[in-house]
Amino acid sequence: xxxxxxxxxxxxxxxxxxxxxxxxxxxxxxxxxxxxxxxxxxxxxxxxxxxxxxxxxxxxxxxxxxxxxxxxxxxxxxxxxxxxxxxxxxxxxxxxxxxxxxxxxxxxxxxxxxxxxxxxxxxxxxxxxxxxxxxxxxxxxxxxxxxxxxxxxxxxxxxxxxxxxxxxxxxxxxxxxxxxxxxxxxxxxxxxxxxxxxxxxxxxxxxxxxxxxxxxxxxxxxxxxxxxxxxxxxxxxxxxxxxxxxxxxxxxxxxxxxxxxxxxxxxxxxxxxxxxxxxxxxxxxxxxxxxxxxxxxxxxxxxxxxxxxxxxxxxxxxxxxxxxxxxxxxxxxxxxxxxxxxxxxxxxxxxxxxxxxxxxxxxxxxxxxxxxxxxxxxxxxxxxxxxxxxxxxxxxxxxxxxxxxxxxxxxxxxxxxxxxxxxxxxxxxxxxxxxxxxxxxxxxxxxxxxxxxxxxxxxxxxxxxxxxxxxxxxxxxxxxxxxxxxxxxxxxxxxxxxxxxxxxxxxxxxxxxxxxxxxxxxxxxxxxxxxxxxxxxxxxxxxxxxxxxxxxxxxxxxxxxxxxxxxxxxxxxxxxxxxxxxxxxxxxxxxxxxxxxxxxxxxxxxxxxxxxxxxxxxxxxxxxxxxxxxxxxxxxxxxxxxxxxxxxxxxxxxxxxxxxxxxxxxxxxxxxxxxx
Numbered sequence: 001x002x003x004x005x006x007x008x009x010x011x012x013x014x015x016x017x018x019x020x021x022x023x024x025x026x027x028x029x030x031x032x033x034x035x036x037x038x039x040x041x042x043x044x045x046x047x048x049x050x051x052x053x054x055x056x057x058x059x060x061x062x063x064x065x066x067x068x069x070x071x072x073x074x075x076x077x078x079x080x081x082x083x084x085x086x087x088x089x090x091x092x093x094x095x096x097x098x099x100x101x102x103x104x105x106x107x108x109x110x111x112x113x114x115x116x117x118x119x120x121x122x123x124x125x126x127x128x129x130x131x132x133x134x135x136x137x138x139x140x141x142x143x144x145x146x147x148x149x150x151x152x153x154x155x156x157x158x159x160x161x162x163x164x165x166x167x168x169x170x171x172x173x174x175x176x177x178x179x180x181x182x183x184x185x186x187x188x189x190x191x192x193x194x195x196x197x198x199x200x201x202x203x204x205x206x207x208x209x210x211x212x213x214x215x216x217x218x219x220x221x222x223x224x225x226x227x228x229x230x231x232x233x234x235x236x237x238x239x240x241x242x243x244x245x246x247x248x249x250x251x252x253x254x255x256x257x258x259x260x261x262x263x264x265x266x267x268x269x270x271x272x273x274x275x276x277x278x279x280x281x282x283x284x285x286x287x288x289x290x291x292x293x294x295x296x297x298x299x300x301x302x303x304x305x306x307x308x309x310x311x312x313x314x315x316x317x318x319x320x321x322x323x324x325x326x327x328x329x330x331x332x333x334x335x336x337x338x339x340x341x342x343x344x345x346x347x348x349x350x351x352x353x354x355x356x357x358x359x360x361x362x363x364x365x366x367x368x369x370x371x372x373x374x375x376x377x378x379x380x381x382x383x384x385x386x387x388x389x390x391x392x393x394x395x396x397x398x399x400x401x402x403x404x405x406x407x408x409x410x411x412x413x414x415x416x417x418x419x420x421x422x423x424x425x426x427x428x429x430x431x432x433x434x435x436x437x438x439x440x441x442x443x444x445x446x447x448x449x450x451x452x453x454x455x456x457x458x459x460x461x462x463x464x465x466x467x468x469x470x471x472x473x474x475x476x477x478x479x480x481x482x483x484x485x486x487x488x489x490x491x492x493x494x495x496x497x498x499x500x501x502x503x504x505x506x507x508x509x510x511x512x513x514x515x516x517x518x519x520x521x522x523x524x525x526x527x528x529x530x531x532x533x534x535x536x537x538x539x540x541x542x543x544x545x546x547x548x549x550x551x552x553x554x555x556x557x558x559x560x561x562x563x564x565x566x567x568x569x570x571x572x573x574x575x576x577x578x579x580x581x582x583x584x585x586x587x588x589x590x591x592x593x594x595x596x597x598x599x600x601x602x603x604x605x606x607x608x609x610x611x612x613x614x615x616x617x618x619x620x621x622x623x624x625x626x627x628x629x630x631x632x633x634x635x636x637x638x639x640x641x642x643x644x645x646x647x648x649x650x651x652x653x654x655x656x657x658x659x660x661x662x663x664x665x666x667x668x669x670x671x672x673x674x675x676x
Contacts, residue, residue, distance in 0.1 A: 001064035001396050005451050008073040011080050020436050021429070028083045035358045036075060043071050043305055046344040050304025051311060051555050059306045060331045061492045066306045066395045074403040081407040086198040089374070089411040093147055095166055100144050103129045104174040107137060110175045127177045129443065136395045138183020139388040141175045145187065145402050146377035147195045149215065153198070153208055153373050161669050165215070172219055176226045181280075182391035184228060197376035201368050212403065248427030277324040282583040284334050284391070286320045287312075291333040295440030302345035308332055310555045311342065311493055314593035321626035327597055329558065336389035356386060359406050374412045377404045378538075457486035461493050464500065473503050484545075491552040495562040498545035502569040505538035521552045534626045539573065542566050542646050557595075560588040568605070596625040600632050612643055629659045634667065 019025040045412045050056035059067030064559030071240075107129035126134040135670070148167035155161045169334040175183055201208050245466050294303055294317030303311035309331035318324055333339040363379035370376070382405050385398055394402065464479030480497040487493060512531050513526055546563045553559055567581040585602045592598060599622035604614035616639055622632040637652030653667045653674075661667070 002451055002455050004073050004077075004396060004400070006069070006448065008076050009444055009447045009451065012076055013440060015041075015080060015084070016440045017437055020433055020440065020613065026083055030079075030082050031357070031362055031408075032411055035351065035354040036078070039074045039348075039355055040071060040075060042301075042344055042348040042351045043068050045558075046301045046305045046348055049301045051307045052304060052553050054491075054553070055307055055310070056305035060309055060360060060651070063306070063331060063395075065394070065399055068305055070396075070399070071450055072397060077400070078403045078407050081404060082410060086411055089408055091277055093374075093409070094143065096198075097148060098143065099169060101167060103131070103137070104141065104170050105240065106130060107174040107177060108170070113283055126179045129174070131292075131395070131397065134178035135180045135388070135392050136398070138175050138178040138180035139186065139394070140397050141178075142183055142187040142190055142388060143381040143398055144386045145171045146190055146380045147374070147556060148371035149194065150377040153211060163216075168215070168221065174490065176223065176228060179229045180388075181229060182388045185391070186384040186386075186388035188384075188388050190380045192327060192380075193383055194376050194380035195365055197364075198373065201373075201376070203309055231305050264593070283325055286323060287330055287334050288338050289317050290315045290320070290330075291335070291338040291342040295338075295345065298342075298345055299343045300347055302341070302343040302348055305348075306331075307337060307555075308343050310553075310557075313557045313595065313600055316594050318594045318625055321596055322628065326626065334392055336386075336393045339393055340566045341527075355406075356382070360448045362406075363409060366409075370413050372412060375409050378409045378412075381405065382460055387556075406448070441548065453486050457483045457490070457493065460486070461496065463495060468496075468500055468503070473500060473507055476500050477504050489552065491549045491556070492561060494545050495554070495559050496544050498549060498566050499562055499569075501538050501542040501545065502566040505535050505542060506533035506569055507571055508538065537571070539570055542570065555591065557588060557591050560584060560591060564588065564601070575609075578605065581605060594625055596622040596632065598631055599625070600629065600635065603632075603635060607639065612639060615639060628660055630656055630664075633660065634664075637667075638668065641670065641674065650674055657658065 016025075047053065047056040052530065054068070055061075057068050059065055059070055081092075107127040110116075110123055110127040113124055121128075124549065128134045128137045131137040145168055148171070151164040152161055152168065154468060155164060172187075175187060195212060198212075202208070224230070226232055227236060230537040290312050291308070294308070294311045297303075297315070298311070309329060310332055312333075333342055337349060337352070340352050344352075359382060366495060367375040367379070381401070385394075385402065388398075414529050434578070458478060460479045461483040464476045464483060467473075467476030467479060475501045477497070480493065480500050483490075483493045484497050507668075509532050511536065512528060519527060526665055543566070546566050549559050550563060563584050564581055567577045567584060571577040571581060582605065585598060585605070589595070589598050589602075599618040603615040603619045603622065606612070606618065619636045619639065621634055623629055623636065633652045633656050637649045637656075640646070640649035640652065650671060653671050656664055657671075658665050
């Protein structure tokens, strides 16, 4: 996203300078002005009424794409192309295809293990190349695949035909290696629309049947060779036939015998979590339900552009707790359309759909005048991307195509609503022109430095987090401090910095309890005074930064959780922070009323300060929210055991062994303690 900002600033700056020299700001009217302006208006209004203005302007941190500034950048690029790049379509597409070729070749190499040692994910099984996630790579490729097909149909040179055919096959092979169901579904629509438009354009008799059959046959062969998540490859089919000739002993499900008994009647078994995780369809249904809940509360303009991570947890369905990814952060609805509905309301979704519908009908009206087959390629890739986005969400590369494909189509068909622009008249420059040009250049340079500053801050932030993870607290603290100093208004930087500060204060406290040996009494006193002063400064700084974070963004659950970490760390130094932690827990629970983990952690704090009655109450609430919450059942059993209620403790322990985790040896040990 920062790269897009960087080049958008350069393009906009040179555009303004050219306009100053010409004495007139030139911008072409296009057939898509109405839906684009309406869409921008929806984003602007949603930002103005947003739960968090900064996030709606810049996008959710780490996602970045989707905020009002990014949308503005895409629109600037659209109009810059439509105004100044007429006739440059082939050069742009050559660059796009060359880039995609590099991305795809790396993805194929990834499948064969070129970088498997660098990732926690099984990247050989599902490649993502340079895009960070398999579904994003699939969406990127399915949007591009029709373009080399269009060139293949039009090429007269045999080498070019082979090259473009090879590109489409390489892109498709890489897409298969992503094992993205949404990508394949999107590609299926892309392929059908592309050839359907060619059929409408050429007619049944002139339809390029030989090339269609060749391409379809090669794609089918690659599919059979590689397989998909739903269909086996040739190798797997042959392996299955070979193994079926070998007699295998029957495998029966293992049974678990619980040795301890109790007169208490067990509770009803909770829904089991599928081994390997919940199905993505089940997860999406629950998240989509929450998205609809957000829309019902903010029907017109939504909760604010890119604020899904803030509003979702207040509407998070309780059934989410029964999924394997129940404690994950969800900053998108995993459905681009519902995400728009939730965060930008009905107005935002309608205007987004209007762009798609408008471009579709315009393409159907004008594709026959296209002599290159590119308009069918653009519209098919555009619609295929919509299918992919229905099961996910867009990222920067595909968002660029979403806004540039209409401009490419206009260039291909040479269709604009404006009459041909006369050759611009260049005025003799006077002092006013020079002043305006100088101011424009300085403004552009200033904005470029802000982009570079944002990149530097993100660099220090990432390095700081990495150092904290390996317990190099002081070094991590220093890096995070640089990030905060560079971008003081970014709450995420200050939130991490506050946690690092609290950890550093705790280290100073540990050092105070273990002063260096062989010091004289006066040296010991000096040491203690210095470290006490530094510790107290860090404590005050941690609290102050945490307060600042909450004031900057009081609705993000993660910042309240970060504040809890800070207060609980500091309570090891001074127990008075426990009361603040209790108040913070309540604030967090108000934001996320269906989150059982908050209640579980709150119970631990209540137990720590001796309020066992409240600890028991919130543990019961956590279990009611998530019946298969093993840690909560164990904590409740331990609490019953500590308060001399062995029968109730045995009931919790047996429930764990019978329904949740029959291999939990710690629970078996607890049962043995009670029995003895």
